[in-house]
Amino acid sequence: xxxxxxxxxxxxxxxxxxxxxLAKASPARSGDQLAGCxxxxxxxxxxxxxxxxxxxxxxxxxxxxxxxxxxxVTRLIWESHDTQAFAPVASLxxxxxxxxxxxxxxxxxxxxxxxxxxxxxxxxxVAAVSKIMRNQDLIxxxxxxxxxxxxxxxxxxxxxxxxxxxxxxxxxxxRGVTAAILxxxxxxxxxxxxxxxxxxxxxxxxxxxxxxxxxxxxxYEIPTQSCVLAHVTTTIELIxxxxxxxxxxxxxxxxxxxxxxxxxxLAVLREGMEAARSLGRGNVGDQVMYLxxxxxxxxxxxxxxxxxxxxxxxQTLEARAYGVARALDPFLVNTVVGFIGPEYLYDGKQIIRxxxxxxxxxxxxxxxxxxxxxxxxxxxxxxxxxxxxxxxxGVAGVGFVITVPGADDVMxxxxxxxxxxxxYARNVLGLRPAPEFEQWLQDRGLLESDGRLVHLDPExxxxxxxxxxx
Amino acid sequence: xxxxxxxxRTVTQSRIGQDRIGDTVSSTEVLQFxxxxxxxxxxxxxxxxxxxxxxxIEGLGLGPAAVVASRAASREEYLRRPDLGRRxxxxxxxxxxxxxxxxxxxxxxxxxxxxxxxAVPMLAALREVFAGRLTLAPVVVATNARVAxxxxxxxxxxxxxxxxxxxxxxxxxxxxxxxxxxxxxPRPGRRDAERNCLSNIHPPExxxxxxxARTVAALVDGARLLGESGVRLKDSSHQVxx
Numbered sequence: 239x240x241x242x243x244x245x246x247x248x249x250x251x252x253x254x255x256x257x258x259x260l261a262k263a264s265p266a267r268s269g270d271q272l273a274g275c276x277x278x279x280x281x282x283x284x285x286x287x288x289x290x291x292x293x294x295x296x297x298x299x300x301x302x303x304x305x306x307x308x309x310x311v312t313r314l315i316w317e318s319h320d321t322q323a324f325a326p327v328a329s330l331x332x333x334x335x336x337x338x339x340x341x342x343x344x345x346x347x348x349x350x351x352x353x354x355x356x357x358x359x360x361x362x363x364v365a366a367v368s369k370i371m372r373n374q375d376l377i378x379x380x381x382x383x384x385x386x387x388x389x390x391x392x393x394x395x396x397x398x399x400x401x402x403x404x405x406x407x408x409x410x411x412x413r414g415v416t417a418a419i420l421x422x423x424x425x426x427x428x429x430x431x432x433x434x435x436x437x438x439x440x441x442x443x444x445x446x447x448x449x450x451x452x453x454x455x456x457x458y459e460i461p462t463q464s465c466v467l468a469h470v471t472t473t474i475e476l477i478x479x480x481x482x483x484x485x486x487x488x489x490x491x492x493x494x495x496x497x498x499x500x501x502x503x504l505a506v507l508r509e510g511m512e513a514a515r516s517l518g519r520g521n522v523g524d525q526v527m528y529l530x531x532x533x534x535x536x537x538x539x540x541x542x543x544x545x546x547x548x549x550x551x552x553q554t555l556e557a558r559a560y561g562v563a564r565a566l567d568p569f570l571v572n573t574v575v576g577f578i579g580p581e582y583l584y585d586g587k588q589i590i591r592x593x594x595x596x597x598x599x600x601x602x603x604x605x606x607x608x609x610x611x612x613x614x615x616x617x618x619x620x621x622x623x624x625x626x627x628x629x630x631x632g633v634a635g636v637g638f639v640i641t642v643p644g645a646d647d648v649m650x651x652x653x654x655x656x657x658x659x660x661x662y663a664r665n666v667l668g669l670r671p672a673p674e675f676e677q678w679l680q681d682r683g684l685l686e687s688d689g690r691l692v693h694l695d696p697e698x699x700x701x702x703x704x705x706x707x708x
Numbered sequence: 709x710x711x712x713x714x715x716x717r718t719v720t721q722s723r724i725g726q727d728r729i730g731d732t733v734s735s736t737e738v739l740q741f742x743x744x745x746x747x748x749x750x751x752x753x754x755x756x757x758x759x760x761x762x763x764x765i766e767g768l769g770l771g772p773a774a775v776v777a778s779r780a781a782s783r784e785e786y787l788r789r790p791d792l793g794r795r796x797x798x799x800x801x802x803x804x805x806x807x808x809x810x811x812x813x814x815x816x817x818x819x820x821x822x823x824x825x826x827a828v829p830m831l832a833a834l835r836e837v838f839a840g841r842l843t844l845a846p847v848v849v850a851t852n853a854r855v856a857x858x859x860x861x862x863x864x865x866x867x868x869x870x871x872x873x874x875x876x877x878x879x880x881x882x883x884x885x886x887x888x889x890x891x892x893x894p895r896p897g898r899r900d901a902e903r904n905c906l907s908n909i910h911p912p913e914x915x916x917x918x919x920x921a922r923t924v925a926a927l928v929d930g931a932r933l934l935g936e937s938g939v940r941l942k943d944s945s946h947q948v949x950x
Contacts, residue, residue, distance in 0.1 A: 268788050405721055414720030421724040484769075517784055580787045615748035615878050616787055616818055621741070644723020644741065651879040653745070656723075661731035693728060696712040705712045 244285035250494035251285035257544045259293070260362075260550035262286035263474035265370045265591055269582035270535045273542060275549040287370050291333030295324075296364040303554060304544045309494045310504055316358050316559045324358025326351075330390065332366045339367065339602075340375060343382035352383040355426075361492070363687065364599045365557035373591065373630070377596040380634040387569045387606035388523025389463045391429050391672035393637050395608050399662045399669040400571075400638030401559065402608065406649035409473040410437050412450050416708035419454060420701055421643050423656035426664075426684065426691045428590040429675035430570055431485060431528060433465040437649055441464070445481045452482040458682075461674035463520070463569070465528050468528035470510040477513045484519055485528040485569060486510040487658055492531075495541035504565065511566050513643050522674065525569035527682030529608075531559040532574040533592050534582030553584060553592070557599045564603055570638065571600055575627075577652055582615055589613060593627045597636055600608030608638035608645060612654040621645065628655060632663040639663075721881055741880070746876040751819040756851055764828035766836060773814075773847040774801045778857055785850040789941050794856035799864045805898065808845035810838060810928060811894075813866030815853035819875030819927050822884040826909060826917070827873055830886060831949055833921035834871070855889045855903070862894030867939070872895040876907060885910045888920065890927050892937035902938040904931075933939070 242253035253259045261275035263286040277283035299319065302567075306312040306520035321328075327335055370375060386394040393400050405418030415434060421429050428567050432451050436444050444466045451464035463484040470488040477483045488507060489500050497503055507527075514526035532554040536542040544550040556573070563571045573596035576589040583589045594611050600607035609628045613619035628639065645656035663669060670676055670689060679685040682700045684692055698704040709717075713725025723741075727734040750867060765773045778793045780786035786793050812834065814827045831847065838844060845865045850857050855872050862870030872889040879885075886909040891898055904927050908914045931937040 251866045272789060272791070277865075395721075407722070411719065411866070414722065417716040417720050417724050418722050420716070421722075426927075565767050581790050584788060615745070615883075620745060628949065642722070644726050644737070646723050646741070646744075646880045648721045648879070648881060651877065656726075658726070658728070665731050691731070695710040696725070697710060702712070705716060708716055 239282070240288045241390055246281045246285045250280055251282050252438050253289060255546060255548055256293070257303055257550055259286050259290050260303065260366060260369070260554050261549065262467055263290040264551045264553050265369065267552070267582070267588045268580060268584040268585040269457055269537055269552045269591065272581050273279070273432070273537050273549040273552070275551055288413035290366055291331060291370050292331050294594045295327060295330055295332065295335060295542060296416040298360050302545055302548055303362050304493055305552045308681045310431045311492060311494055311497070311558055311562055311566055314504060314565055315558065319360060320357035322358070323355055326355055327358065328474060333369045333370060335363065336375065339379045343379045346622060348395045349383040349384040352379070352602065353604065354489060355498055356587055358604065359601070359603060361557035361561040362554060364602050365554040366551070368595045368599055373594050376594040377630060377634040380598045380601045383635070385604055385606050389520040389525055389569050390461050390522055391463070391674045392522055393430060393570070393672055395673065397668065397670060398609070398672055399632060399636060399660070400456050400672055401427040401428035401641045401657070402430045402436070403432045404640055404647065404654065405432065406435050406642065406647055408437055408649045410443050410447060413447070413708045415450060416704060418565065418643050419451070420696060420704045420708065422641065422657050423460070424684065424694055424696060424699055425661060426679060427641045427660060428462050428656045429672040431463050431465050433467060433487070434526065435650060436468045437467065437645045441472050441475055444472055445476050447475065448481050448483060450452065458701065458704070459678070460677050468473050469522055470506055474510050475511050475649065477517065483514055483517065485526055487528045487530070488512045489520060489530045489535070491535045491539070491541070491552065492555035492562070493536050493541050495564070496536035499541055504562070505528065507566055523569070525567055527568035528570045529563045529566065529568050530574055531556060531563070531596070532578050533596065534578040537582065538578065553595055557605055560600045560603045560605055560650055563605055569606060569607045570608055572610055572638070572640065573597070573600070574610040574612065576613035576617060576619060577610060580618065583617070585618035586620070589617070590623060590627045590630065594634065597631055597634055606637045608626070608640070609636055610640040612640065612652055614652045624653070624655060624659070628659055628663050632669060662675070713904040731938070738776040742833050744880040748880060748883045750877070751821040751878040755783060756816040756820040757902055760850060761823065761827060761849055762838055765831060768828065768832050770831060770835060771846050773849050774803070776802060776850045776861060777850055778850065778852045778854070780852040783895040784854065790854055793852055796850070796857055796860050799860065800865050802848055802861055803846060805866040806845050807866045809868050810864050811841035811865045811870045812846045813850050813861050813870065813872045815850040815855070815857065815872055815874040817853065817874035818877040819884060820911065822875035822886045823873070824885045826886040829917050830873055830909065830920065833917035834924065837910070837921045837925040853920040858889070858900070859891060859894045859896050859898050862891065864897060868893065869931055871924065882910055882914065883903060885914060888924055890924065890931065891935050892931040892935070902936070904937050904941055
């Protein structure tokens with residue numbers, strides 16, 4: 239008889255394997271349905287959640303979700319597990335961990351205790367507990383946790399919310415990119431990073447964009463960092479040829495096979511980190527990695543199967559991607575939560591839930607966690623859903639959000655947040671940009687004495703020459 | 709909008725310099741955005757008007773077109789289940805083993821408005837570039853379809869090269885863009901790397917029909933010469949099209 243059994247009303251449900259319990263305990267989403275691992279009924283999901291709540295946390299240290307003989311991510315997670323940090327929760331089940339987290343969240347030393355336990359938690363434990371937590375639980379614990387990271391700005395301080403200024407252009411046109419940077423800076427965006435998704439994958443185009451942003455940063459003495467989101471191997475080459483690389487970007491996922499689909503493994507990611515660190519370009523800190531993740535990336539690469547060929551649910555795999563990220567001491571990590579499409583997260587409800595899960599899991603594991611609050615035009619979502627998720631994430635203490643002019647990314651063809659959206663969140667929630675960047679905004683006359691952004695025409699702004707050059 | 713923003717709007721389609729009200733944007737900006745999103749959503753959600761499309765194809769003198777549905781029973785299922793959109797429900801309406809040089813599938817994809825606006829004139833331009841050189845199989849219209857559904861149709865038709873005209877995922881600025889995917893020796897199981905793609909067909913702003921047809925014709929010639937489509941053909945197509 240299965241050790242995973244539970245009765246709900248007239249039905250007794252049994253589950254064959256831990257992987258199946260995790261998948262069926264996941265809140266409903268289209269990606270797990272596509273993978274064929276979602277609960278068939280609400281009662282089955284409720285049963286799986288009760289079964290999962292009774293699983294001891296130590297089970298995750300002996301029963302792999304993905305076979306360690308075939309997967310370096312599992313080996314990394316197990317080998318880097320800190321038993322001393324784990325001690326306070328070592329005797330708990332998944333359900334008891336939820337209670338422990340929520341009790342800890344209201345303690346005066348919550349941030350220190352959550353940071354202390356982080357190296358003792360594995361991605362699978364964190365994914366498991368998130369599945370039985372309500373949205374308010376995910377928010378409450380994330381808000382109590384604190385993660386700081388630094389390069390030229392300090393991210394994650396209490397009462398702060400950063401923004402990535404994303405000035406993408408369909409042909410990487412330097413004037414178009416410059417115009418979008420001007421728009422963002424005048425609206426107070428860009429303290430997390432000025433980060434461009436290049437339209438071209440050529441190293442030359444990436445180098446040109448790096449020089450363009452670096453020149454703007456230096457000319458206006460902006461305390462921030464730049465990044466062109468090319469493949470890690472391209473960035474390593476560019477570092478060797480002397481291009482001004484601040485942060486090394488890479489998309490990552492939660493299985494070795496999915497990472498292979500991105501053309502990376504742990505070794506090349508570490509190589510990228512060492513290469514950028516050797517440049518010593520950060521003046522406040524030396525965290526140099528910028529990593530992106532998103533639920534569904536493993537399934538879309540057909541790299542989502544766990545032990546025994548069982549499909550692993552996309553949220554557990556997403557948390558495992560944070561296990562990869564954690565080994566790289568990143569400056570920034572963000573989930574591109576609504577970007578991957580409705581076959582993974584169908585509508586606003588699923589995107590909002592996944593955004594809160596991703597933020598909670600990443601932050602609890604000790605990452606500087608941001609979210610690309612976004613959707614595509616074939617998802618059942620709109621700006622109202624993004625307003626809701628942004629507000630919830632602001633309350634949850636999100637590290638940073640992605641911002642583009644008017645919420646419309648004309649290169650990637652999806653909707654993210656606008657620079658104005660970030661102003662709204664900062665205003666209603668009393669949040670401020672990173673301190674170094676805030677000081678710069680004040681020095682340049684872009685902030686009022688009360689912290690509100692000055693309403694400036696570009697011609698009368700201190701950045702007018704930037705507009706003239708575009 | 710200030711003079712500088714007006715000028716800068718000419719260097720990017722980005723929504724830079726939006727009229728600011730407090731910490732947000734003006735009602736005009738909000739409503740413009742909502743209208744653009746509405747068009748994009750309608751492009752995805754509205755079902756294809758198959759009857760009008762069939763009449764348009766017939767009007768070109770390309771003969772009666774066959775209609776194939778995918779295994780996705782609704783637009784919603786189509787969005788949730790890409791695997792079902794890649795497989796035909798039934799191919800009995802499609803003629804078998806014709807052995808023509810080129811087959812053409814018109815698929816709704818993610819923008820039915822793109823297909824409604826551009827499929828018929830695109831077919832006219834394709835007919836012109838192939839006339840007298842290559843034989844065309846009857847056109848097949850596919851609903852709730854993704855690109856790979858064409859592999860089943862092309863295999864069934866027995867054509868050497870298959871073109872799939874398909875509505876592309878709509879953006880806020882363009883919701884009616886058509887793409888063309890070329891697969892040489894189509895058969896179920898072909899990978900995306902074995903195809904060539906031409907996208908952004910939506911005159912007058914995007915690529916025009918005649919220019920697209922010339923590029924497609926060059927790709928078809930290249931595929932016939934090379935014996936395959938995909939990554940290797942991509943490189944030589946630049947030479948062919950200049």
